[in-house]
Amino acid sequence: MALWLIPAIVLGAAHGVMAADNQLITSVSAIYEYNDNIFLNSADELSDNIYTIAPKLELVRNSERYSVRADGMLEFYRYQDNDVFDDTDQWYNGNFEATPSEFWRLGAEARLTLATPANRTETSR
Numbered sequence: 001m002a003l004w005l006i007p008a009i010v011l012g013a014a015h016g017v018m019a020a021d022n023q024l025i026t027s028v029s030a031i032y033e034y035n036d037n038i039f040l041n042s043a044d045e046l047s048d049n050i051y052t053i054a055p056k057l058e059l060v061r062n063s064e065r066y067s068v069r070a071d072g073m074l075e076f077y078r079y080q081d082n083d084v085f086d087d088t089d090q091w092y093n094g095n096f097e098a099t100p101s102e103f104w105r106l107g108a109e110a111r112l113t114l115a116t117p118a119n120r121t122e123t124s125r
Contacts, residue, residue, distance in 0.1 A: 020063040028055045038085075049080040066098040089115035 031052040037045045058071035075089045090113070097107040 020061060023058075023060040025058040025060065026056070028053065030054075038082075046082065048082050048085075051078045051080070052076065053078075065100065066096070069093070069095040087116050089113075091115070 029052075031054070033050045033052070034047070035050060036047040038048060039046060052075055054073060054075045056071065056073040058069070061068045070093070072090070072092045077085070077087045077089070079085045092112040094110040095107070096109075097105070099105050
């Protein structure tokens, strides 16, 4: 056993050793969709094949007294015939929770969304 490890164990035991769990989570989804009336308009129906790719990254740290979570996701929308509607939406989230004592619990949360409104109109063509 290394000599430097003995003081680390003694100091850790004296101050209370706190375990932490770190996770880095990645994911990606791919979606294909055919829509025969993109704008739900019976007067001027517009159909297209839509491809969506959505990568996500999440960082999580949990310990005995606090937890932190941060994630971000992008969604890339690609239209086969109407590329003027191609778009990218973004979501970012952050969350912090702390428990300084058994009687107190503190938390904060933040969100940022950069997305195209769902009510896009045909005038955006």
